[in-house]
Amino acid sequence: MLNLTVLVSGGGTNLQAVIDAIASGEITDTRIGLVISNKKDAYALTRAKDAGIETLYLSPKDFENREDYDKAMIGAIDEKGTDLIVLAGFLVVLSPEFTDHYRGKIINIHPSLIPSFCGNGYYGLKVHEKVLERGVKVTGATVHFVDSGTDTGPIIMQKAVSVKNNDTAQILQRRVMEEAEWIILPKVINAIAHGNVRLEEKKAYVIE
Ligand code: GRF
Secondary structure, eight states: OEEEEEEESSOOHHHHHHHHHHHHTSSOSEEEEEEEESSTTOHHHHHHHHTTOOEEEOOGGGSSSHHHHHHHHHHHHHHTTOSEEEESSOOSOOOHHHHHHTTTSEEEEESSOTTSSOSTTOOTHHHHHHHHHHTOSEEEEEEEEOOSSSSOSOEEEEEEEEOOTTOOHHHHHHHHIIIIIHHHHHHHHHHHHTTOEEEOSSOEEEOO
């Protein structure tokens, strides 16, 4: 049984997609043991509570330094016997100490086709604004392992989404979620739960 800890900061629609996929049997042999948010009022916490999942609020703001925050995070995550950490819209940049501690055990969902429109400053609506500004015709989402860089870890799965002429950033964000994020995140988790993701030095593969 793959035991997940999901880290969130916002609305939690990706968390909901995982909760729903476990409930429907699309993801099997998996449970969410803990949801951690750095925002007290994140709606994601309500979604977790409604699903009967344990939640924890831990913000770097309440700690004197990064080391202490990392220690508290690692303590909570390890106490639950976590096998995989899922970043589902988590807006805190993780320290190299944290990512090294969990090498190959953290995945993130990013709302573009990495290596386009990613890295520092590319989060939330900004990603989609930049996509529209550049006028690309195809965007999408990426699930990748997390390393010490920003959006630089091995790519596990991607899905393309069309950009339409009259798109606003909000409309595009919603389409990328519906057509890509909420589909590939559960797929990757299920693949990991069944030992079907192979991680090499810089690349990852889903074994079909
Ligand atoms: C998503 O677009 C995800 O790709 C990005 O942050 C957003 C989180 O949305 N990392 P939600 O909280 O899952 O609704």
